[in-house]
Amino acid sequence: MTQFRKFLGTGHAPTLFAAFLYFGFSCCTWVLNGAMAPFISESFHLSPAQKGLMLSIPIIAGALFRFPLGVLSQYIGRKNATLVEMSLISVAMLLAFFFVHSFDALLAMGVLLGVAGASFGVAMSLGSGSFPAQHKGLAMGIVGAGNVGTAVAVLIAPPLAQWLGWQTVYAVAAVAMAIPMSAVYFLAKEPADVDPHAGLRAQMACLVERDGWAFSLIYAVTFGGFIGFVSFLPSYYHDQFGVSKVQAGQLTTIVAFIGAAMRIGGGWLSDRFGGINTLTVVLAAVALGLAGCGLATGSVVLTTLLLMACFAALGAGNGAVYQLVPLRWPLTTAVAGSMIGELGALGGGLVPNAMGLARQYLGTYAWGFGFFAVFALGTLVLLRSLQSDWTSRWVGAGGRARVGAHSPVEPHPGMTPGLAEAA
Numbered sequence: 001m002t003q004f005r006k007f008l009g010t011g012h013a014p015t016l017f018a019a020f021l022y023f024g025f026s027c028c029t030w031v032l033n034g035a036m037a038p039f040i041s042e043s044f045h046l047s048p049a050q051k052g053l054m055l056s057i058p059i060i061a062g063a064l065f066r067f068p069l070g071v072l073s074q075y076i077g078r079k080n081a082t083l084v085e086m087s088l089i090s091v092a093m094l095l096a097f098f099f100v101h102s103f104d105a106l107l108a109m110g111v112l113l114g115v116a117g118a119s120f121g122v123a124m125s126l127g128s129g130s131f132p133a134q135h136k137g138l139a140m141g142i143v144g145a146g147n148v149g150t151a152v153a154v155l156i157a158p159p160l161a162q163w164l165g166w167q168t169v170y171a172v173a174a175v176a177m178a179i180p181m182s183a184v185y186f187l188a189k190e191p192a193d194v195d196p197h198a199g200l201r202a203q204m205a206c207l208v209e210r211d212g213w214a215f216s217l218i219y220a221v222t223f224g225g226f227i228g229f230v231s232f233l234p235s236y237y238h239d240q241f242g243v244s245k246v247q248a249g250q251l252t253t254i255v256a257f258i259g260a261a262m263r264i265g266g267g268w269l270s271d272r273f274g275g276i277n278t279l280t281v282v283l284a285a286v287a288l289g290l291a292g293c294g295l296a297t298g299s300v301v302l303t304t305l306l307l308m309a310c311f312a313a314l315g316a317g318n319g320a321v322y323q324l325v326p327l328r329w330p331l332t333t334a335v336a337g338s339m340i341g342e343l344g345a346l347g348g349g350l351v352p353n354a355m356g357l358a359r360q361y362l363g364t365y366a367w368g369f370g371f372f373a374v375f376a377l378g379t380l381v382l383l384r385s386l387q388s389d390w391t392s393r394w395v396g397a398g399g400r401a402r403v404g405a406h407s408p409v410e411p412h413p414g415m416t417p418g419l420a421e422a423a
Contacts, residue, residue, distance in 0.1 A: 007138060011131035014187040016142060019127030021180040022082050023146030026119035028153040029089055029173050033058055033110060034231030034352075035157035035252075038238045038245040039166040044103045048239075052356025054103075055231045056349040057110030062117015063345035069118045070125075070338025077190045078126040082119070086181045089116045093174035097167055117227075117345065120144075121338030124322055129191025133330070133401045134271065137323030141267020144318055148260035150230045151253045158234070158249035211328055212336065214386055215321060216343035218279060221286060221376045222317030224347025225310075230256045232352045233307070240365060241300040251304055259311035259318075266319025274398025275324040276387050282317035283380035286310055287373045294369035320399075327395050327402075347375075 008016070033040065034055050041051055073081035092112035100109050127143035128136045160169050230252060237248035270278045289310030296302040321344075322337065329336035355368035396402045 007131075007135055010135055011128070011139060012189050012191070015130060015189050015191070016127045016139060018180070018183040018188040019082075019123045019143045020146050021183045022086070022126075023119055023123035023143055024149035024152075025146075025177060025180040026086075026089065026116045026123070027147055027149030029093065029116040029149075029177070030058060030062055030113060031150045031153045031227070031231050032157055032169060032173060033106075033113060035154040035234060035249060036161045036166045036169060037231075037235045038248060039158070039161045040106065041235065043166070044106065046103070048356040048360040049353075050103070050356075051235055052232075052352040052354075054106060054110060055235070055352035055356075056228075057107055058113035058117060059227055059231065059352070060346060060349035061111045061114020063114075063342045063349065065114055065118035066121055066338045066342035066345065067335070070121045070335045073122045073125070073338075074332070074335055078122050078129070079184060079188045079190050081122050082126065082184050082188075083181060085115065085119060085122075086177050086184070090174045090177045092116075093170045093177070096170040097174070100167060100170075118338075120223075120341040120345070121335075124337050125326075125333045126188065126191065128326065129333070130189075133327060136326045136401070137267040137271035137275070137319065138264070139267070140322040140326070141264040141319040144263040144267070144322060145260050147226065147263055147315070147318070148257060150227070151256035151260055154230065154234055154249040154256060155253040158246045162246065211386075211390070212339060213343070214382060215325065215328075215340045217379050218283075218317075218383060219321050219340050219344025220347025220350075221283060221372075221379050222279075222314050222321060223341070223344050224349075225286065225290075225351065225372060225376070226256075226259050226314045226318060226348070227345060228348035228351025229307075229311075230259075231348070232355050236355065236365060237300070239359075240297060241303075243300070251300075254304065255307040255311045258308050259315035262312045262315030263319045266316030267323055268319075269316060270320040270323035270399065271401070274396070274400040275320040276383065276390065276395070276399030278320040278323075278399070279317055279383055280380065282313045282320060283376050283383065285313035286317070287376040287380065289313065290369045290373035290376065294366040294373065297364065297366050323401075324395065324399055 037051060037055060046054065069081055069085060092115050095112060096109045100106050123146065124140050124143050128139035131139040157169050160172060233252040234248040237243050237251050238245060266278060289306050292306045293303055296306055325337050325340060326333045351372065354371050355365055358368035359365050391397055
């Protein structure tokens with residue numbers, strides 16, 4: 001406890017707390033369609049492929065909104081950007097409550113749900129901005145633990161949908177957004193870690209750098225896997241094992257909570273042992289865990305145990321990625337984090353589609369698990385091939401922060417000339 005208090009003393013704790021609430025409520029809203037998928041599917045008589053499409057749209061839309069929000073935050077400030085976004089989320093939820101009466105309207109509403117998914121990069125940068133480099137992994141892990149909002153959604157939304165009707169849940173979400181908005185408005189303080197003179201070219205440099213794309217692929221496994229499977233698991237449990245809609249949400253809550261909690265552990269482990277070392281273990285565990293799920297489609301107990309282990313690794317991996325991002329882009333973390341979050345979260349959009357298509361055309365969900373396991377294994381190979389380059393240029397051994405110095409960014413063959421200096 002003493003060490004944790006010392007950690008809080010190195011930055012602005014109220015902003016950290018406000019950013020956690022902001023991200024948590026946003027995640028809760030983002031996955032509402034997934035949490036209520038068994039109810040929605042019953043209302044509109046959806047096929048497995050249609051379910052996959054319905055669940056993928058909010059994830060993909062959320063990914064696409066992330067980078068614009070990150071750029072906006074560089075100009076109006078991260079605190080102001082969060083308030084704008086939460087206002088839009090509330091409006092989107094009210095529109096969903098009043099106008100979703102068909103499958104086409106449901107798909108359009110999924111785009112609006114994506115507004116909630118845009119919060120990640122700005123939340124991370126706002127919450128960790130006042131903390132020094134050696135503690136950013138833990139700070140980002142705490143903010144990122146707002147992923148627990150996904151667990152809250154799949155736990156609370158199904159009983160509410162059963163009691164009030166699934167459309168009414170959107171209205172409840174709109175009212176609930178007043179809580180994080182108040183916390184950000186009254187508690188948060190804009191960090192001073194962004195270079196006010198950095199132009200748009202410098203801020204967007206990560207778009208053309210090899211490292212930015214590498215991080216995006218890694219994040220497509222860790223966060224894409226997390227959000228994609230959280231959205232799909234209520235449907236998977238209900239369809240594959242015949243459990244009730246509420247029980248499907250409860251089982252999903254267990255694995256989602258573990259994944260969210262382990263984000264803090266992943267940040268701490270990365271600060272201590274290095275983000276690269278942590279990600280190496282994470283990606284291997286994810287590949288093995290998902291392959292096991294593909295072989296355990298006949299047992300709800302074994303599947304849940306494997307998913308618990310897999311989600312623990314995914315959560316730790318999310319923390320590890322964002323221990324490294326501010327070390328690589330120390331002055332434009334919000335934009336770099338949003339871009340990586342945007343491209344990485346697109347991986348989450350693959351999960352519901354892959355699972356739904358596997359069931360509809362191949363007869364089993366096992367091929368969907370297998371596809372993502374191979375993706376994780378390929379990403380592990382990529383990470384190991386880049387390790388020596390990263391540790392020679394901008395990060396310490398194993399991915400630890402170089403204490404007392406900014407992360408240098410040097411030109412490399414994959415970088416456009418001139419952007420190294422701009423970054």
